[in-house]
Each structure stands twice: as structure tokens, then as C-alpha cells.
Amino acid sequence: MVPSPADLTYFIEVAHTLNLSRAAERLGISQPSLSLAMQRLEHAVGVPLLTRGKRGVVLTQAGRQLHHHARSLLQVWEGVRTGAQTSMREIRGSYVIGCHASVALHSLSGFLPGLMAAHPDLHVSLRHDLSRKIAADVIGSKVDAGIVVNPVQHPDLIIHPLCRDEVRLWSAVKKHNPSVLVCDPDLVQTQSLLGKMKKAGFVFGRIITSDNLEVIADITAHGGGIGILPAQVARRARKKLEQVAHAPVFYDEHCLIYRMENRNVKALQAINAAIRDFFRTDGARTSGN
Amino acid sequence: MVPSPADLTYFIEVAHTLNLSRAAERLGISQPSLSLAMQRLEHAVGVPLLTRGKRGVVLTQAGRQLHHHARSLLQVWEGVRTGAQTSMREIRGSYVIGCHASVALHSLSGFLPGLMAAHPDLHVSLRHDLSRKIAADVIGSKVDAGIVVNPVQHPDLIIHPLCRDEVRLWSAVKKHNPSVLVCDPDLVQTQSLLGKMKKAGFVFGRIITSDNLEVIADITAHGGGIGILPAQVARRARKKLEQVAHAPVFYDEHCLIYRMENRNVKALQAINAAIRDFFRTDGARTSGN
DNA sequence: ACGGAACCATAGCTTTTACCTATGATAATT
């Protein structure tokens, strides 16, 4: 059994004065209460701590041992409280950041190294998945912060817009196969564009699918077909891609999301700031180009 | 405010199951009680620890920190508790042994080195005074064990006879001054013998006093007068002393004493055994001489 | 020697705290 911290502080005072009556006086409780408290403590430890005499009490060997450790134990106890508090007030702890792998490729390297260097007690794990799954995991508290596209409103969620992007059709500059579509069918953007194109009468003979946008960009760049890609991915392809004219466009909004109750967590504020800083400067740079 | 130990253990279970209802079940309390306990804990710490959801609860960052600290706190306490217990069950700790300096001179060197070598975690401090003061300090718990002469019975005291001795009058073998008495007047033995001799008509012109029996023995051995000495001290004088015939004798009983409540303390049992062993073998040797 | 003071333990009572049952509210699941 674990004693109450109050009984421990009582014991420290008793060990100091070696007199229950006087210790009770100094502690602001009655002598019988202190007597009972010491009995409680002895029961919790399992061995006698005090030898009662008519001129006061003396510590047993076990009592001396406990007295020796009692202060540090109370310090640990206090540390339990303050440790939890500072985890909200200081930039430290372990956090999970989720985003689509393609987003990670073009943004994480821009702010993560600086963030890690600035805050040595900050630990980050990454998790990559579709935006809507990341968003679900943020809502479900499996992920602390997410960089996602077009998140749905949610009462528990705080959403910060970061930058805009366009998903459209791309092709290689020189030759390409216009009857083959290369895309990730799991993306809502893909589905939306496909629907619009179907209405508009576009017809594709075959579809190559991949869940990796970089792979799609690469195939498209090598003339494998028409690719459905965000502009930010198309721009980073190894060979230059060009927009397919007269095709529908899906406008993406990249956002940072996290749960409401984390808005006061300093570490998440720091992550937040780092991400938004990066997108502000990066957005300026890419739009300037 | 400092969190209560019960609430901390509750929290550890909650952090493990992440489900208040199931945790309450395992803890043997009702779900509302656990809900309130977690609210108490959060109030005590000052920050939210859990994010309540309809599929259970999730730890906040502060909750994760608290979980970590709470477990280490319980571990530390367990260590302190067993430490206090084993201080009774193992041969370790710091103990005060009291005895008359003359007793120390002829006995401590016989068992202390072996005792210290056998038990590296045992610490001993010595305290020298008159037997009756040592006995009083044992009773008053200022001394853990005493080697004393003719202790009075006391309800809190355990008394183990060690060996017998005789206090009598001694003189140098060759010449000595029979009108001078050399003694320690603070010893009850001295007072008793003086009383008997006074009744029997012995008269001494002068008395040399000292509170050190070895000094008395030395003076006696050099012909300074008649000395009142225990046989064990007289035997160890630098020159041989002889008993004064037809003089009263005071029979001493050397005893080991300690307080009742220490009878189960392993370290004192070890000290006890070492002392009694020494006196058994030593007594055999000296009586054999 | 004797009365008072000092000290710790116990008893009885009161207040505070923790706990339980019943119920509510809401989201997830079937």
C-alpha cells in the first residue's frame, strides 16, 4: 500500500521533533490525529517506525531509513505534478505528425530539421496515409497534428489553411500516350476529375494506378500517359510536365489540423508555427518562380 | 495540490486500458467513482490528462508524462518500503554500541574487526561511559546495544549474561604503599567495597581517584597503593598484580543489553551473536589460564 | 513522597471525502 503524502510529511516532522505532541502542534493538527497518522504509515510500510516512550518517540532503524528517503520521495511526488504541467507549458514530449507521403516529400524537409534543432526535447514520429485517414486519426487522437488536403469541418478540430494547390491533368512535353491515364484512384480529387471528364466526354482506354504520386509523375514524365497530379508534385517531376489544356481542375487547400484541446500545448504551437512559417515562405518562393 | 496515491494507481490502470468502464471493473470500483477520481486527479495536477471520447479515453501529452512519472513514483516507493523493511531483516544500518572504556579495551578488539569484515553494510559507533549511564542510554534509545555490568532489570530491556568478573583489592607484587587507595569512586563496585571495608575497620590515609581503570592499574602496579580493580583489568596490567588477602570482593556480571523491540533486528542479532561468541571463547581461554 | 506536567493511546463524535446506484446524454454500431 502507498501512504498518503500528507502522512509522509507528518512523519518527517515527527522524525525532526521526536515528539508527537509538539509535531502535531507545528503541523496544525491534533495530537491524536498525528498518532493515528503514524500508525497508518507504519501499517503502510509494514514495520514499526517509532518507538514510543514517555519522553517522546525515537526512530527505529526502519524509521531512520524511511526518514532518509522520505524527502526525495516527496520530491518525486511533486515532480509527478509539475512534470505533467510543464509538458503543456514547454516544448518537449513525443508527438505524431501525419501527412500524405507526397506532402512529406516537399515540405517536411523544409521545417523538420530546424524544428528538431531548436527543441532538443521534442520527439516526432511521422505517419503517412491518405488525407482523409490522417484527418480521421487526428480526430481519433492517434495523430497529434496533420497536414491534410481539404479537411472536413469537425467540432473538435482546429484547421489552419497553409497553401493552395491544383490537381489537374499533366502530360510529358514531347511525346505521350493520350489514351492512358495514370492516377491514384483512392484520391477524392481523382474521382472528382474522372467524374467531370466522363460528363465532358473524355474517354481513356486504360488506367494505370498507383498510390504513390511520385511514381505517377515519373510515369507521366516518361510519356506513359496523362497523369492526374497536384501541381506541386508535377513541378518536382524529374522531367518537365505540361498542363493538359481544356481539362477540369480540382482546387486543393492544404491545411494544418489538430485537436481543439491541444491548442494550448506549447510543443504543438511550435510545430504549428514551424509548418506555417515554411508554407508562407515556400509559397512566396514558388509563386515568385 | 498533491495527487492522492489511490488516484495515481487508478490513473495507471486507466492509462493502460484507455477505457474508464473497463478500468473501473478491473480496479473493483464503479465507473462513476473512477470518473470522479480522474477529475480529482486532473484538478490536482492542474491540466487535462484524458481526452474523453465515446470509444474510451486517450491520454493527453500531460497524461503521458504523468503516466510515466506515476509509475516511477510507485517504483520508488516500493524501493523505499522494502528498504525500510530490510533494514530490520538484513544486517545493515548504523548502530551505536555503548560500554565502559575498560570493557572496550579488553573485548571490542576481539569481535569488532570480524563483525565489520563479515558485514560490509554495518556501521558501528562506540560510546563509552559508566555502565549505569550506558544502561540508561539503552533504555532511552540513545544507544542500541550495551555491554554493561550488573544491569538493573527493566521491562523494556533484554539482558544476556556474558561473563563474570570480580572487583577486589590489588597490590604490586614487590613493594607498595598500603595506606593509599587508588580507585574510581564513581563505580558502585568501589562504593560497595569501601563500605564493607569501613565496617571491617580498614583505614586508608589517602585516596587517589581516576575514572580510568587502566590508569588505576598502572599506578597500583608501580607501587602507588592498593587498587580497586576488576580482575580482568588487573590481569592486563603492565606489571603483575596480586590479590590483597582477606579483603571483600564484589562480583560483577557483564551483560549484553538491548531494548526489547530490537530483538528482531537482524543487525543487532548479529552484533549480539558476535559479542557472546567472543565472551564464550575468551572466557574459556582466560579461565583456562 | 506526592502532585503536577508531559506524553502517547483510546473512545466517541463530527465533518469531510470517497463511493455506489440510478440516470442522463451522446456517439458508434448493427
Added chain:
DNA sequence: AATTATCATAGGTAAAAGCTATGGTTCCGT
């Protein structure tokens, strides 16, 4: 849409901790 699962709240009850009064020792001063 009904049901289930989950946590929160309300109100009453039981346990715990505290206080006052008292008892039984021992110590100390007169």
C-alpha cells in the same frame, strides 16, 4: 432506427480523517 457502449451527473450512503475529552504512564520539582 434501435441498440450498445461510453463517460458525466445527481443524490444518498459509507468510510475515513479529524477533533475533543479522557485514560494511563512516567518524569520532575517541590
